[in-house]
Amino acid sequence: MIGVALAVLVAGTFALISSLGTQSSRADVNLNQTGCKGFIQAGEPDPVNPDLYPVQYRIRCDQAISGYSLFVSAHQVQVMDTEVFPQYADGSPVAADSFSCNGDLPGNAVNCVGKYSETQGIITGTFEIDQPLCKPARIEPILTVVKTPGTGSNPVAISGPFSLGQPAGCKGKKNKPRTMPLMPRPTVDTPETGDPTYTGPAS
Helix, strand or coil: CHHHHHHHHHHHHHHHHHHHHHHHHHHCCCHHHCCEEEEEEECCCCCCCCCCEEEEEEEEECCCEEEEEEECCCCCECEECCEECCECCCCCECCCCEEEEECCCCECEEEEEEEECCCCCEEEEEEEECCCCCCCCCCCCEEEEEECCCCCCCCCEEEEEEECCCCCCCCCCCCCCCCECCECCCCCCCCCCCCCCCCCCCC
16 A cells, blocks of 8 residues: 555655646747747739739747737828738748738728747738838838737737838838847748848948
């Protein structure tokens, strides 16, 4: 009987240690510290709205998210993609991930809810404004992301704001995508940035 009791005690001790280790590892993941980076550039012309100017945004985050918002100042959003599908760097879709987007039109925000679980994916969407991208005052969208774990005392985690910078490809000092918190952009283009015009941080 003593041997059985000792075995149970040892098993219980190991179970407790394992449980504490699991709780510690979970606590190390702070969903309010998701890091995201991205940029904007001219999108493909829209034959349905030839008088508007498409803006393509590309975003990548280091943790899964369930929604994001873009605040767009200077010029109002006139049209937006209502469905956005993350892509890998080679352009192929991330099958399990997608977003549904909406907002007031015209308005100053793009609000999207859905799923981003594959952090190798790049969220790629488009909205349209009524002025050429490179004409002052240039837009500089601000990104905020959310994660809804659905359990615990903090059911919603929010990270940001992150600047997507002014449009890539415009002449001027501030046209380069800006450094994102927690995820500095490299000085050369890589599949992770997906930005063929990026040559270094803005001076």
